[in-house]
Amino acid sequence: MALLAGIVGYTGYSGAELLAVLERHPNVEPILLEHRDDGAAIPPIRNATHPRRIPCTPEAVRNEGLAVVFLATPPEVSMELTSFFLDAGARVIDLSGAFRLGTPQNYLTWYKAAHTQPELLAEAVYGLPEYCRERIPAARLVANPGCYPTAANLAIRPLLEAGAIDRTAGVVCDAKSGVSGAGRKPNLKNSFCEVTENFSAYSVLHHRHVPEVLRVSGLEEREFSFTAQLLPLHRGILETIYFRAVGVGSAEDLVAIYEKRYVGEPFIRLYNPGHMPDLHAVARTNFCDIGVSLDARTGRAVVVSAIDNLVKGAAGQAVQNMNLMFGFAETEALL
């Protein structure tokens, strides 16, 4: 019998991607939870079948027997809904930033609002399987990582752990994202004519994803410079990461560090020196692709990390977490 998995926010880009991934999953039936006016987005095709829809209430979740609910909602909505669904017996995978930062103070600093669920915040497990795999299976509440931090942490942490980064010189992460990262709500900044043939930086040095990188990678704030930028395309994140390498003699040495750390990881792909990932390589996949370049003479190094912000950066990673929580193969519906 299929596991019933609810989706709140299924009309947004992450929510729609979740639905698409779950529809490919052999062990899961996705159920749409009708929150506000989500319903209007169903296309008017006569001979199509649609997933079931139920009200977005604890009663409905309990009565239907939903095992898990995915929240593809803003953080303030996620804070409001999570405890209701936990009380109704479902586990929760939240795709917002509500439960990622560990402490209410951290949340207040970066989200400019008081956290209303500090106990759940303390309980939440950060859902980056490559680093938190052992805690995810038993979690009631998983905080699905942010898109930018996923690409950054997977690239930076192995090098930092291996001591390959000169921390005194700092790490620069120049990040570029497709427009779907900003959500589906209409906004002048995301209007076609404003974005096409354009490229722009935003939240320079103070993006709210920064603390998530610091917390997971192990970098200090003064060591890390981050700029988010908007690409004129739908999906994809590419981060160009600069640092001075220490203790490595070649690009191959850097690849070897990743190779050792990520042996057996199904969703990390490494590029041979001389090659770099681009966004086409990861589009509509749950892969994080990593390539490196090193000027051995001076130690200047560049790492390129690429993901699909809607898959490994959101819906795909959420399903990866669900697979771990419910004992399915970790790659189910994702390869």
Next chain:
Amino acid sequence: MALLAGIVGYTGYSGAELLAVLERHPNVEPILLEHRDDGAAIPPIRNATHPRRIPCTPEAVRNEGLAVVFLATPPEVSMELTSFFLDAGARVIDLSGAFRLGTPQNYLTWYKAAHTQPELLAEAVYGLPEYCRERIPAARLVANPGCYPTAANLAIRPLLEAGAIDRTAGVVCDAKSGVSGAGRKPNLKNSFCEVTENFSAYSVLHHRHVPEVLRVSGLEEREFSFTAQLLPLHRGILETIYFRAVGVGSAEDLVAIYEKRYVGEPFIRLYNPGHMPDLHAVARTNFCDIGVSLDARTGRAVVVSAIDNLVKGAAGQAVQNMNLMFGFAETEALL
């Protein structure tokens, strides 16, 4: 009587932009020099007027009395043609990299070919008016700057001169360019389906524009990390430049450094702290727009520099140089 200005390579993107700029110039008549099979690109409009075309030969240049010839050609073609046109009595503005790097050795290192005109290389004046304005009026041969170096040098050099950059930590320049920067010759990498919905890095750490930045900005190679990246759009370069600031207490201090250095410069625009340029701001203009951000507590600083690669990065700057060489108002046809 109008100054006659020849264009070689008028079917390329820079060449076509040159023609468009010169057609707006009240004191200049552009003349197309027919090199190879340029001619096919004239559109088949019945009631249109076209610029005059003459053969691409020294004789034609002399007979017509061309005062200046713009070379929008690959470096090896520019090396071949320049002396012919100089001998024919025309001054030359070369848009290629042939005459930018000062020494044959430098050229060999970065362009992987011997320089065939070392004397002209020595004579050539680098055409970045903001830094070389006094030498341009008398120049016979101007090496028009590269697109990436123009945006980088205009942003980096004032800060370096003012001692505002901690050179031990180095400077990172993450550069993004539209596809027209790669020229008009068909190529799989520039094909629509390969570029759209994609973003990719190339020439990581060893782009041939690097030495032009070092030479003009004053940075040492070990201090400078540069990555070029391809944006899915037609025109525009945006460079995100990272460094540790020293001796400045606020973003406003950084803007003040630029303001002092660029007082009276017609093509440099500065943004108030809190704002950053984007590519729409500079598209089809000869402006270089500069914005800054600073975390005063840690000294981490970001400068964004934006130009149109075909205008300030190529044809517009070339006409700016022509204006200086022939005593026209520097902004003629460019504002």
Next chain:
Amino acid sequence: MALLAGIVGYTGYSGAELLAVLERHPNVEPILLEHRDDGAAIPPIRNATHPRRIPCTPEAVRNEGLAVVFLATPPEVSMELTSFFLDAGARVIDLSGAFRLGTPQNYLTWYKAAHTQPELLAEAVYGLPEYCRERIPAARLVANPGCYPTAANLAIRPLLEAGAIDRTAGVVCDAKSGVSGAGRKPNLKNSFCEVTENFSAYSVLHHRHVPEVLRVSGLEEREFSFTAQLLPLHRGILETIYFRAVGVGSAEDLVAIYEKRYVGEPFIRLYNPGHMPDLHAVARTNFCDIGVSLDARTGRAVVVSAIDNLVKGAAGQAVQNMNLMFGFAETEALL
């Protein structure tokens, strides 16, 4: 002394284009009329000059001595503002559909609202210079044509007048427009992620521009099928027009009909048979480019008509009308 020309709606795409065109006009000073919260869009560049701004009131218009006001506003706002500005002594060029359809009944049918200014509607002169040039100079109020009808009427009317169209078989106009035609107000349909890599039809067979084509071209409603479609690009309209030709033996005969009708017209360009205009040919110009194809054996004919929707389809044509109204050269600021 410069003519003072006010712009209401200068933050919209048509309004911004108007400002750009007027800033190139040697005889005109553009003045921004502050209507609602237009002001926020001025970019934050320190060393830039901006046009003057005054309140959007009859008093301000009278006190400043504005000679003309351009309304780049929705039709209901245009209806409200026009009489105020006329009373204040300014002439008005309205870019909305408020005054194009001749009768209140026609307006009610297609705009689903009562016309509140029937006397002005009766007085308004339709501003398609190629067909109404003699009435424009004396007009107090010009109704600037719609973008789709401009491209359609310039292509269809000469053939209809020449009897070259088999009216029993009807005329099909398959129209495609860039996104700027839908205005700058944020809207899910115009969001980047909805538009990129997409193409869609809208207002099939009942677009509100249809009556403007019928009124000007001379076609009957039953003879004309029109579909509007959204292209994933910023600016440009291309219309592919199908009909059965009568009395013509070759594509050249069709071009000759246009050539005769449009002799001396500065903004109509005709293509030789075998060639068709595309959107790049007309982008940022006030041209309407026309190409034809004919299968002489069966009479099946295709005409392609292309304009820039923001220029010949809006701001450029509005300035063309202003030039006629105030005795400037018709092409001033437009070539």
Next chain:
Amino acid sequence: MALLAGIVGYTGYSGAELLAVLERHPNVEPILLEHRDDGAAIPPIRNATHPRRIPCTPEAVRNEGLAVVFLATPPEVSMELTSFFLDAGARVIDLSGAFRLGTPQNYLTWYKAAHTQPELLAEAVYGLPEYCRERIPAARLVANPGCYPTAANLAIRPLLEAGAIDRTAGVVCDAKSGVSGAGRKPNLKNSFCEVTENFSAYSVLHHRHVPEVLRVSGLEEREFSFTAQLLPLHRGILETIYFRAVGVGSAEDLVAIYEKRYVGEPFIRLYNPGHMPDLHAVARTNFCDIGVSLDARTGRAVVVSAIDNLVKGAAGQAVQNMNLMFGFAETEALL
């Protein structure tokens, strides 16, 4: 044991799509046939698995025991290779135009070259399952339909069979395709800078896909006007089809004709009146989506037909044919 399916031309867009579809097929193992220098395109990922590659020779095909070979090659290559593979015991599904037009004369007229395999041309079965399903299972050689004809025939033929089209007025098909339809070979017309922000018509009235529409739909040449146009996007075809309806009183009547004809068809989706398909609806699917609009008063009708040119217009339909040929479920790997 898996069916072995060879792909020639796997680096092209259709070939790469074929590989992606076949990798999802539970009963098939795709094998790459190395023709010319296909191999360079394999991405340089260290820890990735790749399909097997063998030489593109009859011997290799026979030795490996390939059951079927897909040819994603130009027609002249397909003509050359087909008999070799048939002789080697494999069945062939050809994605080119080589075997679609029935007679050598037809081929000569539209492809401007002599057909070198007239017997195979006579034997080939046209692979549009909705109309040729009964002949496909036994076919040795299937001519996979063209992309434009697939969308056109699926929309036009039911209406023509039902007598709902006034043939005296003719049918207009205004077709728009993404750039992948032109193949992966670099070409100025397909270069990013030429395509972005552009839209253009080509092969007006004489596209080589016209005879395929005539042959399958039942229209006469004089009744059918077709224009192909290039959209600035990667994948998707949308055709806007105009005609005068006879014997139908409402849009619903038109939908009912399709519904009756396509009952049980897994890949045809019908839209309720008032809605039209767009390219996002069909991207990366094997669906053909059809929507209709009718002005009942005048009989003017519009049908919009949308497919993904690389899926239902190429690779997906090819696998649909393979499924029929080898007794798999028709929708395997395609839903």
